[in-house]
Amino acid sequence: MTAQQFASDNYAGICPAAFNAMMEANSGSAVSYGQDNWTSRAADALRRAFEHDADVYFVFNGTAANSLALASLCRSYESIIAADFAHIETDECGAPEFFSNGAKILTVPTQNGKLSPLAIRTITESRNDIHFPRPAVVTITQPTETGLLYTLDEIQSISTTCRELGLKLHMDGARFANAVAALNCSPADMTWRVGVDVLCCGGTKGGMGIGEAVLFFNRDLARGFDYRCKQAGQLASKMRFLAAPWVGMLQEGRWLDYARHANSSARLLSRLLQDVDGIQLVYPVEANAVFISMPPDVGLKLRSRGWLFYEFIGGAARFMFAWDADRNRIEKLAQDIRECSYSDTGS
Numbered sequence: 001m002t003a004q005q006f007a008s009d010n011y012a013g014i015c016p017a018a019f020n021a022m023m024e025a026n027s028g029s030a031v032s033y034g035q036d037n038w039t040s041r042a043a044d045a046l047r048r049a050f051e052h053d054a055d056v057y058f059v060f061n062g063t064a065a066n067s068l069a070l071a072s073l074c075r076s077y078e079s080i081i082a083a084d085f086a087h088i089e090t091d092e093c094g095a096p097e098f099f100s101n102g103a104k105i106l107t108v109p110t111q112n113g114k115l116s117p118l119a120i121r122t123i124t125e126s127r128n129d130i131h132f133p134r135p136a137v138v139t140i141t142q143p144t145e146t147g148l149l150y151t152l153d154e155i156q157s158i159s160t161t162c163r164e165l166g167l168k169l170h171m172d173g174a175r176f177a178n179a180v181a182a183l184n185c186s187p188a189d190m191t192w193r194v195g196v197d198v199l200c201c202g203g204t205k206g207g208m209g210i211g212e213a214v215l216f217f218n219r220d221l222a223r224g225f226d227y228r229c230k231q232a233g234q235l236a237s238k239m240r241f242l243a244a245p246w247v248g249m250l251q252e253g254r255w256l257d258y259a260r261h262a263n264s265s266a267r268l269l270s271r272l273l274q275d276v277d278g279i280q281l282v283y284p285v286e287a288n289a290v291f292i293s294m295p296p297d298v299g300l301k302l303r304s305r306g307w308l309f310y311e312f313i314g315g316a317a318r319f320m321f322a323w324d325a326d327r328n329r330i331e332k333l334a335q336d337i338r339e340c341s342y343s344d345t346g347s
């Protein structure tokens, strides 16, 4: 077994709540293509958790969830307003554009990956001629790709601006549970109560082996989404195995327990690095991600000690914590960063 890494929460295994639910679902026959009991149980569990009669769908991964949800919110000749750091722009290989048959992503330059109402209004009102793909939807990521959180008031302000401009609001919630845990709010408070139309709710990063849920709080927007999923190869024949983990994770709020552990693990690393020369936090630690700047050769030394990490956001080293983050490994990482930094400064 390889030693635990913090390059991404995608590196983690399947948490007990999800795995045990999968095991429990793995008995006997079940009707295929989502007509089974586990799928209806999971959808009902999500509706209870969100206190809303949302239309719920399960797909294999976040890129599919985002792309198909966004394709439901705009026409091919329209556009999607996103922050420059948005995953749909940087890491989905044109899937949102592909599945919407050509909708354009209009990226807004930001300092930290967070959209503002003013930026949304500015780009929407910048042009209204026939040559400009008319904005139709705004997408925000919560937590952002930089590990930051929109406050509930910020989301409300964004959705109010969206309504004024006739735009829909999509939320990329790949790490949604981490945001709920960090803000200590309810899932409803962070979505439909503040004007979110569609949420892509992450299961994979939360601890499942695979699977995301798409929740339409405005059911009219879900019209045809089932066919859209089928056509995109996102209708699982053995849907019970995508759905059952949600039953396990939502039971007794386990998904939030796991998220709290991941968030506290990120805070632990940031505390352990506070006094290390040459190491700075690039963004505040608000959820389960830590971004640090360090001298290039410190990064090389850290890699030579076997640590894996991404540097795709402004060159900052990203450490992302999951449900299973091990305190000993976090302390080892901090110690290695400290030693690599001090051997660099000679102190």
Ligand SMILES: Cc1ncc(COP(=O)(O)O)c(C=O)c1O
Binding pocket: 010, 061, 062, 063, 064, 066, 087, 141, 144, 145, 172, 174, 204, 205
């Ligand atoms: C912010 C964000 N959105 C969406 C995704 C979904 O990507 P994937 O298709 O890799 O599951 C990821 C991946 O980790 C992500 O970090």
Ligand SMILES: C[C@H](O)[C@H](N)C(=O)O
Binding pocket: 007, 008, 009, 010, 087, 091
């Ligand atoms: C960036 C990469 O695509 C993945 N979403 C991750 O966060 O690890």
